[in-house]
Amino acid sequence: MTSMASKASAPGKDAPATGGIRGLLDTNQQWISLGMRLLLAAMWLYYSLGKLGSPESNAQSVRDFKILPESLVTPFGYAQPYFEMALGILLILGLGTRLVAIFSALLLLVYIGGIMSLGARGIAISCGCGGSGGLVPKGHTRYTLDVLRDLLYVLPAAWLIWKPASKLSLERALLGDPI
Numbered sequence: 331m332t333s334m335a336s337k338a339s340a341p342g343k344d345a346p347a348t349g350g351i352r353g354l355l356d357t358n359q360q361w362i363s364l365g366m367r368l369l370l371a372a373m374w375l376y377y378s379l380g381k382l383g384s385p386e387s388n389a390q391s392v393r394d395f396k397i398l399p400e401s402l403v404t405p406f407g408y409a410q411p412y413f414e415m416a417l418g419i420l421l422i423l424g425l426g427t428r429l430v431a432i433f434s435a436l437l438l439l440v441y442i443g444g445i446m447s448l449g450a451r452g453i454a455i456s457c458g459c460g461g462s463g464g465l466v467p468k469g470h471t472r473y474t475l476d477v478l479r480d481l482l483y484v485l486p487a488a489w490l491i492w493k494p495a496s497k498l499s500l501e502r503a504l505l506g507d508p509i
Contacts, residue, residue, distance in 0.1 A: 374418030424499025
């Protein structure tokens with residue numbers, strides 16, 4: 331027979347862990363998610379603003395990758411910074427956080443694939459991040475740091491896919507905690 335005292339002290343499956351790293355993460359999850367939201371938003375806004383100033387240059391950066399058909403280069407090059415800016419604004423506001431994180435992760439994985447293809451094909455260009463595309467010295471086909479940088483940006487996106495609820499979120503204020 332189980333006493334009421336032992337039932338009360340036994341942690342339930344929904345009770346947050348109280349010790350160690352897991353307890354720290356559970357206790358501060360919404361603040362951590364806020365930090366991840368703002369980090370990812372800052373990245374998207376920084377990169378989009380660099381591209382918005384010169385849409386022709388961004389379209390040329392897209393062209394330099396030699397992946398998209400020419401008919402899609404200009405529309406993609408012009409739309410890309412606005413899409414990235416929208417992701418950043420939605421993350422700052424905390425609207426559709428999980429969906430925005432999914433789009434962010436997918437877009438970053440596409441960018442990683444594009445950068446890796448440059449190295450595999452021996453193409454020497456700047457990745458175009460932040461609007462700084464163009465040719466680089468011949469033989470510069472090592473894109474390890476670019477890939478690692480983008481992989482690091484996938485981490486906050488992955489966290490937000492897993493734990494989208496955060497402090498200072500419009501979504502939470504309007505609809506309650508996400509599922």
